Amino acid sequence: MNAPSNPLKDVFEWPAAINEVPKEVFLREDIYKLELEKLFYGPVWHPVAHVSEVPNVGDYKTSYLGEKSILVIHGEDGQVRVFQNACTHRGTELVTGFMGNKTEFECPYHRWIFDSKGDLRVCPGEEDFPEDFTKKKFGLAEITTENFFGLLFVTLDPDNAPTLESYLGRTAEHLQAVMGGDGRLKLMGYQKVIYNANWKAYRDNDGYHPPLLHAAFRLLNWQGGKGFCVVEPNGNIALVSQLKEAAKTGFLKDESILEFRDVNPEQGSYVVAPSLMTVATKHLDMINLRFPMPRGVGKTEVHWAYFSHADDSEEMVKHRLNQSSNLLGPSGLVSLEDAAVFHRIQRAATTSPKNSYFLKGIVEGFDAANGAQNDEVANTVFWEYYRKTLGFPRTEAQNN
Template sequence: MWPNHINKIPKEIFGDPAIFEMELERIFYGPEWHLVGHVSELPNKGDFKTFDLGRRPILIARGEDDRVRIFYNACTHRGTQVETSTCGNRKSFECPYHQWSFNTEGALVGCPGEKEFTPGFDKANYGLRELRMEQFLGLIFVTSSSEAPPLEEWLGEIAAPLTDILGGDGKLRLLGYHKVIYASNWKAYNDNDGYHAPLLHSAFRMLNWQGGKGRQIATQSGHNAIEAELSLPKGNRFLNDPSLIEFKGADPRQGSRVVQLFPLTVATKHLDTINLRFAIPRSVDATEVHYAYFGLESDSEEMLRHRVRQSSNLLGPCGMISMEDASIFQRVHLGTFTPGNVEFQKGVKRTDEFWSDFKQNDEASFLLKWEHYRKVMDFERRPQA
């Protein structure tokens, strides 16, 4: 089903429910790492947040021993979802069905009627099922596969630009969230390249994205990073309030950093906006994205207020960038129901083998991600006229 030319992707993979089910098993439940949080979201003992890994609900909690753990959010009795709040603080987690109770380290500590249970029943064997978790500069990653490589090996050379986004040491301060459900397949959402940035987005045109001399990094594991140079507009030709794109940070590069980790993680730094995106493939035609905004622990209150304002105006629900992206994702998804292939052109040097040097506004860097996807899904290339 897969075209022989490496810059062509079959449209049918975006809208086929059977392929979506296969993706859940091979990618979202397979040997990949998935970003689900940052430790600054759980600063206190008993803090928790819930999320979904594909269709599987998970619970992320900081225990009384100050360790962060990830569990399947399902009671070990009859499988009922235990916690339904998005986030909060608990002394324990109680299943509403039969009131089985678990402490913040996941251990079963109470179950009514225990004396009448199966002979030999032992609460120690019925704690919440813990998932494999690793951290990178405070980022919390999870995998449900024992075959996933160590996290830093999986990140590879993308660790460097990711470190830049996180301020060098990952010591962040949570500012807030917003949630969006895009009417598109997850792959259409995550195929957002550098080529479109100055063409679709007026904000990036103002910041001279197209004229920059940045670069892209693409890896065999399907990861991508854009390091873009930006230049602030002189005078007040574009905005009634130019402070919306004012740069106040200490980073002299004043640039834009976008890291996309296979399959569905995005981390960005545009000017003073630090943003992590935790995404869930809800169905073949719906993708839920939680936008989380951060400052640095060392920020002054004035700087934090500036970050909140800039984050809202660039990436918020009515931001200069987000509204334009949302309208395109659905149109891209609908277009994939027509016959044929998606074709990449900008920066494509050849169609028979891959290369490694990319400009900041190329779309060709995403071809390595698609090759990784093709191999994971075991789709064979075929000659095409």
């Protein structure tokens, strides 16, 4: 991962200051291609599904890793595997729907059939194939996967990737907490959204903005309490905050969505970003995993998956469901306005000034590894990881 080659390093200047980011990175196709190669297909772990999304044999889900179509299948042997979603004959995308259940995956082009373990079972006209043909060689291409309390992380470069443990670092314990401590989650449903914004504009959502951008915080007089933010050198973060009870202002017809039932208000809000883009959140009783994927340089698709816990009563499931998309989702009470900001950053990316700035918490000698939960310190750590991984030298380094 050190000193990577970067064909763009001489045509692109990175500002000298640690808290400045050139807005060109939200716009350039060539940079986007480099990101796919170095980050999405490089030695980096990406969460793509939780096993509770595919609880039964034959359950499957499709997604994207960068721009690669992928397929998650619960195999007949009980194992959940992640494959490249392409027929191994001529490369036809094998599954086109989002999710379902089947034990045979048939390619429509020449009717090859794969089983739920990815093995090739049927090839029409096989008797006319070359003598050395063997079905064994043509199983679906499996992607290296690690399971962290049910959350499946994949990498396309396992030889050079760090262990998942070291990749997660100090975010691991908080990620585990979001997933109920034991990972025994139950899928309640999804909301999907496409933002017309570069994936990094989405990813850069900071801890400074929530009470300022989101009107619900003001309308409910809902102030956050103490908290902390651990930041790993790869920009992965865990942000844990105390949540005080929101004031009963009469603003909401049904104030039960603000209730704490199975949560210690001292740790009422967890926001954990255990990888490049994925965010795991436990806010009050709501548990969600956001699976974002870049869909081109100016577009980001996000699948918000909402969960209950396997031990929940029916009443608790209802409460979590009610809280889920109503509170924190693409159109949730405390997150609704984010979409507008992502779009507006993208639309104005060519305007002056040419850099964007991170300022809150950036004071002399700030502690980058342990920020406050309401500043922009963690963003600077991610951008430093990004700059180094892609291989952009800082301007001052070029001048020396």
